[in-house]
Amino acid sequence: MLSICARHCVLWSIGRCANGCRTRTSHSSPRFPKSRSPTALPPMLKPSVRSAHSREYLGTWGISNGAQPGLFTGTCEGPRCDASGPEKGYTPHARVQQGFLRLLVRAQSALVQRSHHKRRNCAISGARFKRAREVVMASYIKRTIRLNPSQARTLSGFANRRGLSEYALLLKVIDAGFLALLHGTDRETDLAEMASVIGSISERLAERGTSREEASAAEKQIAALDTREAKSHADHKSLRADWRATAEAKGFGEAAQARAIAEAKERARAGELAASPEILAARAVAWAAAKLSERQAVFPASTLAREAGDYAFGRLSHNAISAAIAEAGERGALVPRAYLDRRGAESAGFTTPEAIATEQAMLRLEAAGRGVSVPLASSLAAARTVERAARQSARAGFAWTDDQKRATSALLTSRDRVAAVQGYAGTAKTTTVLATYAREAAKSGLTVTALAPTASAATVLGEALGLRGDTVARHLVSPEAKGLGKGAVWIVDEASMLSARDMAALMASADKAGARLVLVGDVRQLGSVGAGAAFAQLQQAGMATAKLANVVRQTNADTREAVMASIEGHAGKALAALERGGGDVIEGASRDARLATMAQRYVALSPTERVRTLVIEPSRDGRDTLTAMIRQQLVQRGELSSAAVRFEALEAKGLTRAETRQAASYAIGDVVRFARDYADKGVTRGSAYRVERIDPDKAAVALKAADGSSVDWRLRQWGAGKVEVFEC
Structure with missing residues (x-):
């Protein structure tokens, strides 16, 4: 039974002495100085000292920060301990010592927590914390040793991150570790033998004709003191090789560790399968x-x-x-x-709540940027610029529409950090509006950057503006995105393809760099691969948007009508318009008949006409079949050689991050490419690895590189979040 009085730091313990007598022991100490919190090692028990009276025993404890030592005394109340009783009756029972040690650790914990409750790191020297998603590990590194290098041990413990604070876990680790060293362990294990401390104590006890099981606490303590050497600082790096060799010899080497981990994972997997x-x-x-x-x-x-x-x-x-x-x-x-x-x-x-938070952050950033920028031109200057650009275009044979003029003027006079241009395909957004805006921004001393979600779209935009195009993903991790300052304009084409997460990241980066953002796209064209119709949401939320509706790419009225019908989703009207304009609509009785007709029509064209012709097939299998049909007919006509060079093309499987962690998402023969190095796994960034074997139960995939090296990929442990997966 333990009773603690925090005010005076007094502990009353009721236990039994080594003779079996009931004991009542008090442990008292002065309070810790307010100005100095204990910041070093937890308190350690000092040697017990026999007093003049045979029924009393004395002991001292101290802490390493210089606080005054306290005194604990105990009195045996049993008849077995008289003035001439055996010496082992005069030392507190192990439980009394344990209770006293725990009291000191907790007292130290209270003061440290009070002084450092807002800090991440523990105040105790040698303390280390590691965090995982659901687990926290606390370690205490013992940096001083006496004689045996193995005493420079690390005590570690794990706990559910939500169930126990890190500091409380550390105290449990220190408490358990020092008690084990003080009193030995209940079982003789190879780990205890490795420490060799207990072995030395056992040898000294054997010299005195007793053993650890029969000896009293006093005899064990005397044996421990006799085997102690002066402390010195341990060099953990130099000792690590010896430790590993000893561990290997005792059956705790890397292979044994790997087996233990594998067995633990098997048990975890079995528990998951057997879950309710x-x-x-x-x-x-x-x-x-x-x-x-x-x-x-x-x-x-x-x-x-x-x-x-x-x-x-x-x-x-x-x-x-x-x-x-x-x-x-x-x-x-x-x-x-x-x-x-x-x-x-x-x-x-x-x-999901995460999706809602992303959308709200994106909309908040756009709203915060309204009216905070200085326009590139006044209304009068913008009108002059637009008229000058329109006259130059007219001399080249291309007349500007009213939509193009209004959109260009709106961008030049905009006071918003984020502005947008919404326009159908074929409205000449890039060659008129964006080209003029980029030119005027450069004249004003601003650095113009051409961006797009895909590499092909970025290249097209960059060529149209006379700049080097870049993808949004690459730009966000580039130094330019962090240090351009307020003299920058980022023009983003195909903005409808940006997910809400990517759009929020882009807007946050522009806000941090003080850059203007011009979003260009069409909400009716290809949407984003990721979640969220960000471009449409921003427009619905009131983002300033200039709109272009007049298609100028198609000069034929029927073709233009077919395009507008397609935009509005009327396939029947689009096909009818094409037929009126002189096009042929041919219906195939079957898939193979349709593909054969397309191949025949294409091959029948002249080489000049083929250059200006697109052959489109929605499915990948249909595309491959159609390509083979066209090639076969060209070979028969003598226009292609029968000799062919075959090469392997990779098709992205488009797995989500959740899918990449599931073994069922992979197939033998798939190609995996990691986006970062994993040196300890032998994985190099950008290198291709082929899937050789799949173990769904262990969520493991065996990979093989081109040089023949193998990789054991554990999907739930590493790499799944930074990988691309292709099928051949």
């Missing part, structure tokens, strides 16, 4: 939501349920998945939102 339906359903729904939210800001409830079922591999019923979805909605992990498909039909759907 409720737990498995919650995991399945969380994984499905993570996968879908990477590509869709709002996803249908039916798709969420289907993906969760795929994750569970038939181990869950529909009712279990539905209940997990409902539970996720109740705790806020899923937020109900109406889902609209391409036809405009509405159904039940969900989004």
Whole structure:
């Protein structure tokens, strides 16, 4: 039984002496000085000293920061301990010592926490913390040794990150470690033998005719003192090789560690497979939501349920998945939102709190940039610039539309940090509006940067503006994005292809660099691969947007009508307009017949006409088949040689981050390319590795490089978030 009085730092302990007598022991100490918190090693028990009276025993303790030592005394109340009793009856029982040591550690903890509660690092020298997603590890490195180098040990412990504070865990580690050294262990293990401390004590006890099991606490302590040497600082680096050799000899080498880790993972995997339906359903729904939210800001409830079922591999019923979805909605992990498909039909759907936060951050950045910039030109100067550009274009045979003039003037006079141009394909946004704006911005001393989501679009924009185009992803990690200052303009083409996350990152970077941002695109063209229709959302939220609706690329009225009908989603009207304009609409009875007709029509064209002709097939298999048909016919006509050079083309599988962590997402023969180095795994950034073997139970994939080297890739441990996956 322990009772603590914090005011006077007094501990009362009731235990038994080594003779079996009941003891009542008090441990007292002066309070710690307010000006000096304990900042070094926890308190250690000093040797017990026998007093003149046989029923009393004395001891001292101290701490390394110079505080005054305290005194603990104990009195045996049992008849077995008289004035001539054996010496082992005069030392407190181990439990008393343990309780006293714990008291001091806790007292020190209270003072350190009070002084350093706002700091991340612990005040105790030698303390280290490591954090994982759900686990925290606390370590205490003992930096001083007496004689045996193995005493320069590291004490470590793990705990659930949510269940125990880091500092509390560290104190438990120190407490347990020092008590083990003081009193030995309950079991003789190879690890204890490695430490060799207990072995030395046992040898000294054997010389005195006793053993650790039979000796009293006093005899053990005397043996420990006899075997102690003066402390010295340990060189951990020089000792590491010896430790590893000793560990290998004792069966705790790298191979044994790997086996232990593998066994632990197997047990964890078995526990996951044997998890209750409720737990498995919650995991399945969380994984499905993570996968879908990477590509869709709002996803249908039916798709969420289907993906969760795929994750569970038939181990869950529909009712279990539905209940997990409902539970996720109740705790806020899923937020109900109406889902609209391409036809405009509405159904039940969900989004995630993370997606909402990203959208809000993006909209907040755009709104904060309204009215904060100085316009490039006044209204009068902008009008003159537009008229001058329009006259130059007219002399070249291209007349400006009113939409183009208004859009250019709006950009030149804009006071907003973020401005936009919304225009259909073929409205000449780049050659008129953007070219004029970029030219005037450069004249004003601003640095103009051409950006786009894809490399091809960035190249086209850069060539049109006379600049070097760059992708948005590359630009965000470049030094230019961080240090251009307020003299910069970033023009982003195909802005509709940016996800909400990418748009928010781009706007945050522009805000930090003080750069103007011009977003150009068409909300009806290709959307983003990632989640969120960012360009459309910004326009709906009131972002200043100049609009271009007049298509000028097609000069034929029927062709222009076909284009406008396609934009509006009327395929029948578009085909009818093409037929009126002299085009042929040929219907194939089957897929093969359609492809054969396309190949024949293409081959029948002259070489000059082929250069100006596009052959389009929506599917990848159809594209490969059509290409083979065209090549075969050209070979038969003698226009191509029958000799062919075959090469392997890689097609991105387009996996989400959630999918890259699932072994079922891979197939033998897939090619994997990592976006960073993993030196300890033998993986080099940019190198290609082919999938040789897949182990779904262990979430492991065996990879082989071109030089024959193998990599054991554990998807849930490393690399899955920085990888590209291709199929051949």
